[in-house]
Structure formats: C-alpha cells, structure tokens
Amino acid sequence: MIGEDVLYLTVGELAGRIRSRRLSPVELTEAYLRRGETVGARLNAYATLTRDRAMAEAKKAESEINAGKYRGPLHGMPYAAKDLLAAKGYPTTWGARPYAGQTFDYDANVITRLTNAGAILLGKAAMIELAGGMGYRFGTASISGGAKNPWNETCWTCGSSSGSGAIVAAGLAAFAIGTETWGSIVCPSAYCGVSGLRPTFGRVGRGGAMALSYSMDKIGPLARSAADCAIVLEEISGHDSNDTGSLQDNEAFFRYAQPQHPLRIGVLTNAWKDVNPEIAKITNDAIAVLRSAGASVGEAALPEGPWEAAAGVVISVEGASAFDTLIESGRVAELTDPLGKIGGYMNQTVPGTDYERALRIRTIIQRKIDDLFTHFDVLAAASLPIAATPMSTNLETDLSFADPLGGIGNFCGLPALSVPSSFTSKNLPVGIQFVGRALDDDAVVAAAERFQSNTNWHRRHPQL
Amino acid sequence: MKISRRVFGSLIAASALVRARAVEAAEPVSIQPNAEVEARIQWIFTKYGSRLNDEQRADIRRIITGGQPAIDAMRAYPLGNEVGPPVPFRVYTGKRRRPPAKLEAK
Numbered sequence: 001m002i003g004e005d006v007l008y009l010t011v012g013e014l015a016g017r018i019r020s021r022r023l024s025p026v027e028l029t030e031a032y033l034r035r036g037e038t039v040g041a042r043l044n045a046y047a048t049l050t051r052d053r054a055m056a057e058a059k060k061a062e063s064e065i066n067a068g069k070y071r072g073p074l075h076g077m078p079y080a081a082k083d084l085l086a087a088k089g090y091p092t093t094w095g096a097r098p099y100a101g102q103t104f105d106y107d108a109n110v111i112t113r114l115t116n117a118g119a120i121l122l123g124k125a126a127m128i129e130l131a132g133g134m135g136y137r138f139g140t141a142s143i144s145g146g147a148k149n150p151w152n153e154t155c156w157t158c159g160s161s162s163g164s165g166a167i168v169a170a171g172l173a174a175f176a177i178g179t180e181t182w183g184s185i186v187c188p189s190a191y192c193g194v195s196g197l198r199p200t201f202g203r204v205g206r207g208g209a210m211a212l213s214y215s216m217d218k219i220g221p222l223a224r225s226a227a228d229c230a231i232v233l234e235e236i237s238g239h240d241s242n243d244t245g246s247l248q249d250n251e252a253f254f255r256y257a258q259p260q261h262p263l264r265i266g267v268l269t270n271a272w273k274d275v276n277p278e279i280a281k282i283t284n285d286a287i288a289v290l291r292s293a294g295a296s297v298g299e300a301a302l303p304e305g306p307w308e309a310a311a312g313v314v315i316s317v318e319g320a321s322a323f324d325t326l327i328e329s330g331r332v333a334e335l336t337d338p339l340g341k342i343g344g345y346m347n348q349t350v351p352g353t354d355y356e357r358a359l360r361i362r363t364i365i366q367r368k369i370d371d372l373f374t375h376f377d378v379l380a381a382a383s384l385p386i387a388a389t390p391m392s393t394n395l396e397t398d399l400s401f402a403d404p405l406g407g408i409g410n411f412c413g414l415p416a417l418s419v420p421s422s423f424t425s426k427n428l429p430v431g432i433q434f435v436g437r438a439l440d441d442d443a444v445v446a447a448a449e450r451f452q453s454n455t456n457w458h459r460r461h462p463q464l
Numbered sequence: 465m466k467i468s469r470r471v472f473g474s475l476i477a478a479s480a481l482v483r484a485r486a487v488e489a490a491e492p493v494s495i496q497p498n499a500e501v502e503a504r505i506q507w508i509f510t511k512y513g514s515r516l517n518d519e520q521r522a523d524i525r526r527i528i529t530g531g532q533p534a535i536d537a538m539r540a541y542p543l544g545n546e547v548g549p550p551v552p553f554r555v556y557t558g559k560r561r562r563p564p565a566k567l568e569a570k
Contacts, residue, residue, distance in 0.1 A: 215551065306541050309534040330515050342520050345512050346528055349504040354535060359549035361541055366550060 002031040007171040008461045011228040014174055015073040021065065025076030029058035029120050032078045036123060036172050039464050043148045045166040047083040049123040050090050054078065057120040064118070073231050075118030080167045080176040083124035084131060084210035085219075087111055094210045095142045095160070096129035098331040108208025109240045110177055110219055117235045122173050126163030129335050131181060133212040133319040135343030137396045141336050146391045149191060150462040151428055155388040158187035161222065165192035168222045170464055175223040175232055179209065181216045181315060182410045183403070186433055189222055189418040190383035193429025195448065195458060196222040197229035200439050201413025202247035203254060204233070205240020213318040214245060215359075216311070216410055225458050226419055226448030230256040233441065251439060259377065259446050265290060265434075266300030266376035271405040272385040279430050283382040286421040286432045289454050290380075290447070300379055303368045308407035310358035310365075317355040320347035339396065366412050373437040378447045381405055383418040383431030409435050417444040420457040429457075501532050 006014075006023070017023035033051055040046045061076035081087065084094050086104035093099050111121060126144040128136060139156035140146035147162035149155040150170040157165040161178030165188030168176050178185045180198045189196030197220045204219040211217060221232035237254040240246040267287055275283070291297045326332055327344035335341050372379070385401060393399060409416050414435055421432040434447040452458050505525055509516070516524070 306534070306538040309538040313535070313538065330512075333515065338520075338523075342516070342524055345508045346524060349507055349528070350535075354538065356549065357538060357541075357543065359551070360543050360547045361538065363547055363550045364543070 002027055004171060007031060007035060008224065009174075010224045011073065011077060011174050011231050012225070014077060015075075015231075018065065018076040019070055025061045025065070025078075025120065026055070026058045028076070029054050029078045029122065032122055032173055035170075039170055040123075040167070040172045043150060043153070043166045043170055044126055044142075044145045045147055045163045045170060045172055046080065047093055047095070047124045047126045047144050047163065048091050050087060050121050053087070053090070054120050054122050057115070061118050061120060071118040072235070074114065074235055076120065077118070077174050078120040078122045079114065080122050080125045080164065080173045081108075081111055081114075082161055082164055082176070082178050083127050084179060085111055085124075085177065086208040087121060087124060090124065092124065093143055094130055095127040095144070097143050097334045097336065098326060100143060104208065106208060109205040109242060110209070110236050113236050113238070114177075119235075125161070125167055125176050125178070128160035128162055129337065129340060130323065131160040131179060131184060131210065131212045133323060133343075134332060134335060134337075134340040134347075136337040137339040137394055138337060139391050139393070139395070141340060143336065148391070149388050149428075150464060151193060152388065152426070154390055155428070156191065156391045156393070158183075158191040158388070160184040161188045164188060164222045165194060165196075168192065168194040168224060169462060171461060175221050175228055177219060177232075177236075178222050179217060179219050180410065181213045181218075182311065183406050185218075185220050185222065186383055186406065186416055186418045186431070190420075190429065190431030190433075191388040193420040193423070193431075193457070193460065194222050194224060195226050195229055195417065195419045195452075196220065197226070197233060197441070197445070198409075198416045199233055199237065199254070199441055200415045202245050203237045203252050203439075203441070205238065205243040205246045205252075207240045207242030211322045213315045214322070215318060216315060216413070218410075218413070225452055226417055226445050227452075229417065230254075230445045230449075254441055256445055257442055258449075259443060263290070263295040263443070263447055263450065264375065264377045265295050265297045265447065266372065266379045267297060268302060268379050268381040268405060269299050270301050271381035273402055275382055275385040276387070278424050279382050279385060279387065282422040282430045283432055286451060286455075287380060290451055293450050293454050295447070295450065298376070300372060300376055302404050302408060303365065303372075305365060305368075306361065307365045307411055308402065308404060310361040311407045311411035313350055313354050313358040314362070314411070316347040317350050317352075320344060320350070362411055365408055369408055369412055369414070370437060373440075377440070377443040378434040378436050379405070380432060380434050380447070382421075383433040387424045387426070387428035387430055405433075405435060412438065414438055415441040415444050417448045419448045419452060420460070421451075421455075422457055423460070498532070501529050504528055
C-alpha cells in the first residue's frame with residue numbers, strides 16, 4: 001500500500017525509487033488513479049481519467065525497468081495533461097460543451113514525447129472552456145465545473161490550467177502539463193502552491209493542442225519543484241513540424257545547465273500597482289533569502305507603454321480566427337460562462353490594422369525588455385498581488401488590476417517560473433515568479449531552484 | 465488614465481475589449497460615444513442580433529465602449545514605417561532541400 005507521503009514526492013524522488021525498483025510504477029499508478037477517483041472527483045480536477053491507458057503504460061514501464069531497460073527520469077512516472085491536448089481515443093473537450101464528444105486518433109506532440117520517455121498518462125486535467133478564449137466571468141466556466149482549490153475548497157484554483165494546478169497540489173499525479181497564453185500556468189501555480197514553468201515560446205511543440213492564440217500559446221509543466229519542471233521540459237522540448245511557431249531543434253531543445261556566475265536578480269518595482277501587504281512582505285522575505293544565498297539583487301522597472309493593450313488585441317484577433325467556425329455557428333451559446341457566450345462576437349470587430357499595429361508594437365517591446373536583461377538574469381515579482389479568491393468571485397467586476405509583467409512576458413514569449421514563497425495567515429499559498437530572457441529558461445529554473453534549496457514552502461501540502 | 469487595467473479573469477485569455485473594460489470598473493471615467501464604437505456594436509447587432517437577448521446586448525455595448533480607450537492608446541503609440549512585425553512571412557519550401565548558396569563573384 002502506497003502512503004500519501006509517497007504521492008507527494010517530487011519527480012526526482014519518485015524516479016530514484018522507481019529506477020532502483022523500490023517503487024512499482026503499477027502500484028503508483030493505481031494509487032494515483034484511486035485518489036483521482038475520490039479526491040480528484042471532489043475537486044473537479046480531472047475531465048477524464050484514462051485508466052485503461054494508464055494501467056497499460058504502467059505495466060509496460062514496469063516490465064521494461066525490471067528488464068533493466070530504464071529510459072530516464074520520467075520512466076514509470078504518472079502525469080496528467082490539460083484537456084486541450086489530444087490523447088488518442090479519449091475525449092478531448094477543450095473544457096467546452098460544444099466539443100464534449102470530440103476525440104482524436106492521435107496523441108499531441110507533448111503526449112507522444114512523454115510516452116516515449118516512459119511516462120504514464122493518468123488523465124486529462126480539467127480546464128476553463130477554450131482556455132478562456134472567449135472570455136469568462138467566473139471560475140466555474142468549464143464543462144466539468146469549477147476546479148476547487150485543495151488548500152481551501154471554497155476557493156478557485158485560477159485558470160485556465162485549473163485542473164493541472166489542483167492535481168499537482170492535491171497529490172493526484174507526479175506532475176501535470178498546462179498551457180499559458182496569458183497567466184494560465186503562473187496563476188494556477190501561485191493559487192495552488194505548486195511550481196509552474198512557462199517555457200520560452202516555440203520551445204515546446206503545440207501539434208495536437210487546441211489553438212487559442214497562434215503567437216502566444218505555450219505549453220509547460222506544473223510540478224512540485226523547479227527541478228521537476230526542468231526534468232519535464234527536457235523531455236517535452238524540441239522542434240515540432242506540426243507547429244508553425246516551433247523553434248528549430250538547436251534552439252528548442254532544453255538541457256538544464258546551472259549558470260556558473262551568481263544570479264543577477266532585478267526586483268520589479270512596477271509589476272503590480274497594489275499588492276496585498278501580507279504578500280508584499282512575503283515577496284520581500286523571499287528576495288532576502290535569495291540575497292543571502294549569494295544572488296546579486298537590484299531594482300528594475302518595466303518599460304511603460306501600451307503593451308498589455310497590444311497583447312490583448314493579438315489574443316482577441318487570433319482567438320476570433322481560431323474559433324471562427326464556432327462563433328459563426330452560434331454554438332458559443334452553449335458555453336457555460338455569460339461572457340464566453342458573447343466574447344467571440346466582440347473579438348471579431350477588432351480591425352485588421354489594429355492587429356498589425358499590435359504586432360509591430362511587439363517588435364518595440366521585445367527590444368526594450370531584452371535591453372533590461374543586459375543588467376539582470378531574471379526579473380522577480382510576486383506571482384500575483386493576491387491569494388486565491390472564492391469560487392463565486394465575479395472576475396470581471398470584483399478583481400481588476402494591471403499586469404504589465406504578464407502582458408510583456410507573454411507578448412514577448414519569455415520564460416517564467418512561479419514557485420510558492422510562503423502562505424498567508426489564512427493558509428493560502430503565495431507565489432514568487434522569475435521571468436527570464438527569451439531562451440534563458442535556465443536562469444528562471446536556477447533562480448527558483450536556488451530559492452527552493454533554501455526554503456521548504458514547496459514541501460507543504462494540503463490536508464485533504 | 466491608465467489604460468492597461470484589465471479583468472483578472474480574462475488574464476488568462478479573453479478579449480482586449482473585456483480586459484480594457486476593467487478601466488471603467490476600476491476607475492470610472494466618462495467615455496464619450498463615438499462613431500467607431502457605435503459602428504462596431506451595430507455590426508454585431510446586425511450580424512448576430514437574433515441570437516442576443518437584451519442583457520447580452522447591454523453587455524456588448526458596455527464592454528466595447530469601455531475597451532475603446534485602450535485601443536486608442538495603442539493607436540497613438542508612435543511607430544515608424546521601418547518597424548515591422550517580429551514574424552515576417554517566410555516562403556514555404558516543404559521538405560525540399562535548400563538550393564546551394566551561390567558562389568561569390570570573383
């Protein structure tokens with residue numbers, strides 16, 4: 001019988017036990033599946049459990065490992081994939097009722113790569129409908145209902161990788177795959193107290209993934225440590241000929257190499273206008289930990305400009321095009337959220353000249369932000385200025401604040417990693433994020449890993 | 465007025481229009497009706513009006529009107545003719561091998 005403590009081990013720790021045959025992939029998979037059927041169902045964390053596939057993959061992995069054919073750190077490792085990634089023969093709903101019966105006869109590139117690494121697909125993680133592509137007002141905007149935060153089940157996990165966050169936080173898988181167009185990995189990681197890596201745009205191929213924004217969608221891991229995120233990224237990175245945004249292999253492949261010089265960290269003074277005082281203190285304390293660990297720390301400021309508006313125009317127009325058939329058909333009315341039912345119509349009205357202007361503005365901000373990285377390896381800020389909010393919160397009216405770091409980071413395709421930095425007085429997780437230069441995913445991993453080697457916040461897990 | 469405020473929920477996606485609507489929510493401002501905003505609203509009502517109830521029509525009017533200042537600010541940003549988009553068109557060569565580079569003239 002596998003104890004709960006094992007289910008919360010990191011990928012690195014599980015891999016050590018699996019490789020030495022002290023832990024059976026079959027037993028581990030069965031334990032995660034059972035927990036998925038009970039705790040997972042309670043949290044609305046999974047859209048679908050892929051039990052038959054999981055057990056077949058687990059038996060295959062165990063057989064290979066017992067025969068001495070160990071493939072690497074993800075061999076025999078159970079994981080979940082956001083339900084916008086195709087998994088052959090299983091429903092891939094994109095979180096949305098109009099696609100409830102959708103299946104594909106192939107696996108998404110990411111799932112193929114993980115299968116080749118010997119990983120075990122436990123199920124499809126719940127998500128916000130269409131990754132929020134038509135807009136949404138409530139955290140319940142999903143065919144599978146709102147994903148409940150394992151730290152407080154009256155709170156939301158954030159989205160759109162809402163199930164992925166819940167799954168990792170609740171010990172329902174060793175890691176999960178999420179996606180981010182703007183905030184969808186960083187936010188659930190912060191709300192759920194897990195480590196989430198948004199890789200450089202183009203590093204992870206999107207073949208077989210639902211498209212929301214062709215020039216802004218990224219795929220990345222949520223896991224229990226920054227080191228785990230690096231392990232997963234090493235396996236899923238690489239060129240994908242089915243993704244027009246994919247980098248060539250010489251740039252796409254990620255092999256973590258810890259920087260040899262002391263990290264230079266730029267603490268952003270204008271990432272958030274108003275930060276909850278408790279979170280501001282936690283973030284300052286986290287920076288102090290890094291300073292004590294030898295990092296060089298200075299203040300930095302994001303350039304001012306209409307970057308968020310431009311990024312929003314790009315998402316709106318690319319999303320309106322990606323879902324034009326759905327919008328034209330009127331089946332957006334089947335979406336759950338009141339905003340999702342009309343967002344596509346509004347997005348169709350953005351003029352083409354505005355879209356092209358937004359892209360040209362992207363050129364400007366790419367250069368400006370790259371200049372900032374001549375002084376720093378990573379930029380750091382609170383992942384969010386607040387902790388998890390109640391499920392019933394109206395996101396449109398009750399929570400509004402600028403997010404220039406998220407806007408710039410996603411518009412420019414920069415890597416980011418959010419890790420838990422402490423907990424509020426209400427025992428809700430708080431995150432700190434590190435953002436790096438394009439292709440410098442090493443730096444964000446290094447900063448987060450340095451922090452986690454000096455703290456234990458990522459070791460905490462909720463009582464469920 | 466800060467124009468980059470946005471709706472938290474739509475951080476993850478959503479439309480610039482919705483995002484920019486938060487300007488109105490957070491800092492009430494007087495947004496004058498203008499012909500472009502009205503044209504966009506009427507385009508939706510003309511094309512999709514039969515699908516929309518009164519509440520949805522009101523939401524569309526409110527959100528598009530509230531989002532216009534963000535778009536106006538983006539349009540006001542100075543851009544020279546020489547600034548192109550970061551992803552230029554690339555010719556498609558399929559799986560063909562690239563032709564050898566021309567020899568330099570001697």
